[in-house]
Each structure stands twice: as structure tokens, then as C-alpha cells.
Amino acid sequence: MTIKDIQNEIIDEFSMFDDWEERYQYMIDLGKDLPLINEQYKTDSNIIKGCQSKVWVHAEMKDDKIAFTADSDAIITKGIIAILIRSFSNQHPKDIIDANTDFIDKIGLKEHLSPTRANGLVSMVKQLKMYAIAYQTQLN
């Protein structure tokens, strides 16, 4: 599946919910299922800055595709990173670099897109793309 396909799938899943409570509950559940980062990578250098909660992200390249794992000490933040990783993981670096995150707005989580938001969704996206740029450079 392409990043766009996965994002459309996520939009479909969220469209089943009528109110914010159900959406948040689902996001929290997604957070609980997040592919957890190996403890050895939960280092200070892997923390994404700009988050009120801590977010650790680790990236690995397998068969020209990037696999992301992550964790956060806040469950809502973990849900957001889970949604992002689901759409970006196991994709080619170039596709990750080119991808946009408009789907976050469409699933009713627009408030997390604000650059001033303390959870740092914007910082997370930037960090995932930085990994993609780094791996793309290796491929070239």
C-alpha cells in the first residue's frame, strides 16, 4: 500500500466516529498498539524536541524501506505518533519525503497540527522526514 492508501484507510476508520470522544478513544487505542521502540534506543539523542511529553523515534532501513518504531510517555501523543508511523513505515525514503499530512485534518485532529501545539506533531513529522532524507542520501 502507498502512503496515500494507508492515509485514506485511516480516514475511513475515523469517519465511523461521531464525536471527539470516540475519535480520541480510538487514537488512544492505536497508541497502545504502537510498535514499541527497543529500550536501547530510548536515549536522549532520540528524543524529539518541541514536545511537552517525551517522544522517542528510531528508524531502520530494510530492503530500501524505512521501518519506524517509537514511544512516548503520554498516551495521546503516542496515539498521534502511531498514526504517523502507520502511514510512513515500510515505505521508500523518497515517498516519505514527498508525503503530506493533510489527513490529520480530515480525521478531526486538526488542533494537533498547530505549530504552537505543545505535543509537537509538526516536530514529529519533521523528524520522520529527516530520517527519510538521511536514508535517501545513502541510496543515491
Added chain:
Amino acid sequence: MFNVQDIRKDFPILSRKVNGKPLVYFDNAATSQTPQQVIDAIVDYYSNYNANIHRGVHTLSQEATDLYEQARLKIQAHFNAKFSHEIILTSGTTHSINLVANGFSSLLKKGDDIIVSALEHHSNIVPWQMLCERTGATLKVIPMNEEGELVMSAFDDLISENTKLVFVNHISNALGTINPIEYIIEKAHEVGAAVLIDGAQACPHIKPDVQALDVDFYVVSAHKMCGPTGVGMLYGKEAWLNKLPPYQGGGEMIAEVTFEKTTYADLPHKFEAGTPNIAGGIVFGAAIDYMNTIGFDAIAAYENDLLEYATKKLLTIDGLKIYGTSKNKTSVISFNLEHIHPYDVGTILDKLGIAVRTGHHCAQPIMDFYCIPGTVRASFSFYNTKEEIDALVEGVKKAKMMLS
């Protein structure tokens, strides 16, 4: 007579909705809301008096100057300073602290001690660290206990003939603890040290008397007490303000300028370089008038009642822990739910229209003391109600259910 429903009518923002719910504003320790009387004063200034002050011969400039200086007199009267020139209008508490810290850099030397408290806001830690770096002085810290109170026996051990400055907040922003500043000032003066009290969190709740306190410097921000952002006060005893060099150079602060030498203006203008926040200063006066109309005794009594009610109600929630349990505190409750990150709780409360602060509240050393990443902080003002506290309690219960 104190009637909260009447008071709420003064605050237009309290009738708005957030996320489809009536706004419950419990982030008063970060910034207070603005009553119509203060908003009107802003409009009145820009509609009728806007001009640069202290230098124009034209009528507008003189009227604006009069209003600005009248505001200074109101501030002087409110804090009971001996002279109006002891009131320096600044951009806020942080500016005031930096002004004093900068001034002391020429007065300190290696071997001198500066004492701060473990309960300080970052703005009352960082400038002094920078001052120590510049001068070689040593920064010492009054520790805190589990209740969030300063350990005064440790202060007694820290203070010595080497102590030149002591900086403590009147009330802790993160926990609400009221610190024993009278004792601290007395002890510091015994060894000849100057004392700066950060009153940012005290000014919305109590009316400090700087002469009775015998404090050397007292600093506040207007936006904590129903005033506008970007304006605040530095009170300094005349003798100290005369001793400190100017902070910024520019217009307004000079007496005479040649390329060989500039002589500085007298107080307070020596510390007020450039065009000040004229509207802000004038409206700061209007905010003080407003709060005095409500009355600080009535405010304190009502807020204490809210604090007691909220504390009792919140503690009925299983797994909720309150940080800062001093008997001597203002209407601030910092808390966490067991195993739940404060950020998550704040996010759910926001969806319910309830504004609280989450995080370390610019007081990381306090969070390190409790070994927590931060807290949820609900801070109450005289325009809040028990019904709003009930909404908070229900909101926290909902957050707990969703996040567990």
C-alpha cells in the same frame, strides 16, 4: 457585597464557548482575564489620548503624560511605595528581574553569594545564573520539603556575611505556596544583603505593602492582575535604584548628551529608556482600580473558599495526588493522576472547554524534586465558581476513564 455572578458580567470572555462547551478558565496563574472596565480604558486611550509622552508641548502629549504619571501614582499607592519615582514601569516581571540582575553585575565580585529558592520560576533563576557567570559570585539554593515549603533552617545556614542578594518569589507559581518573605527579608538585612521579591503570583491575591515589608525590590506583571500583557513594575528603594547603573540606553533616560559624555536622567526615567508601553502603563492603573473596587480582602476570602472546595472535591478521585500541600497557599492546585501524563489530562480537559496549564510551569527544579515530568495546574480567580470546579472534577474523572 461580593457577588460572583455580578463580577462575571464584567468579563466578556467568560461567556464564550470553547470546543462547543462553556469556557471554564483555570489558567489564571499564567494570565488573568480582562474586565470590560480595563478593555474600555485601552479603547479610551487610543480613541482620545494617543501621543508620545514626556516630550511633546502639544495638548495630547501632555494629557497622555498626565494619565501615564497618574497611573504611576496609583501603582505607588497600591503597593505603598514611599516615592512615585521608586516605581519603574517595565515590560513585566522578567524585564524587572533582568534590570536588577544587570545592575548588580558591577556591584558583585568573586566570593559573594546570591541565594535563590528551590521554588523559583525560571525567570528568577536564569538571570542570577548569568549574573554569577559574569561576576564569579556563587548561587546558593534554599531547599524545599515534600509539602512544597522552603526549609527555613537551611536558609539560616546558607546566609552569611558573604550574602549580597536574596531572591525569592512571594508565592510559588507551580504550587501556590506563600513563602515566609518577612522572615527572609529580616534575616537578609541582618547581614546587609538586598532582597528582591518576585510578586508575579502574589499580586492577584494580596496587596503587598513594600514599606511594611521593608523589601528592597518587588516586581510584578500587570497581566496577572486583570491588566494588559507587556507591562509590569519594578519597585526599588530609592537608595538602591540610585546605586544601580542604567539598564538600557536611549531616549527618555538621559539628562544631557554630548559625544564626550551623557548624564542620566533622574529616577524613574533613568530606567525607562525609549518610548514606554504608554497604553499598558495607563491601563495597569485601571486594572489596579478595578481590583481594589472588588477588594483584596473579599478576593482572598472567596478564593480560599474555592481552594478548599476544589481540594476536597479533587481528592475524592482515586489516584489523584496534589503537589504543594502547604497550609499557607493561594488558590492553585497542581496535581497528577497516577500513571497518567499531565499532558494527556490537559488535552482531554481542553476538549471539554476547561483551560488548565500542563507541564513544568517554568519551574523544572520543582518537578525534578518530585521526580515527575510536570503537573496539571488549575489556578482559580475571584471570578471562578464552584460550579466550574464541579465541571473540572467531572472532566478529570472523564480523562481518567479515557486514559487508563
